[in-house]
Amino acid sequence: QKEVEQDPGPLSVPEGAIVSLNCTYSNSAFQYFMWYRQYSRKGPELLMYTYSSGNKEDGRFTAQVDKSSKYISLFIRDSQPSDSATYLCAMRLNSGAGSYQLTFGKGTKLSVIP
Template identity: 85%
Template sequence: QKEVEQDPGPLSVPEGAIVSLNCTYSNSAFQYFMWYRQYSRKGPELLMYTYSSGNKEDGRFTAQVDKSSKYISLFIRDSQPSDSATYLCAMSARPENYGQNFVFGPGTRLSVLP
């Protein structure tokens, strides 16, 4: 079993739809959770950061963490064609962001169709 799993997609939705992107993980020690967005032929960029359980909202994006289920989600409201990208979840068990503490999921490719 991989330490962090994501549905690879591709996920195709019409413009304006609500999108749900999910990650499951096996290490119950993870407590720092991040979502990165990666456009084609570009490097990833940080989208959302959440500590421990709960929700965090930033504009059209909401990050949700359920540590009891070892499950995190990213919701995108009113999706736009510019949201078409690969979304990577990342997580860490320790407050250090470096070294082998930081684990990325394989990514979900999203296409928002006009």
């Protein structure tokens, strides 16, 4: 079982739709959870950063973490064509040498159609 599983898509939705992106993980020691957005031929940029379980909202974006199920989600409301990108989930440990490293999912490619 891979440490982080993420459906690569592609996912295509009409403009204005609600988008749900998900990752599952196997290592219960992960404590920090991130979502990055990566436009084509660009570096990833941080969208959301959460610690432990719960919800975090920032504008049209909501991140959810369910540590009991080892499942994280990113919701995008009122999706726009400018949201078309690859979305990477990432997570890290709270302590130890491995805590300097982020473990990334493979990314989900999203297209928002006008």
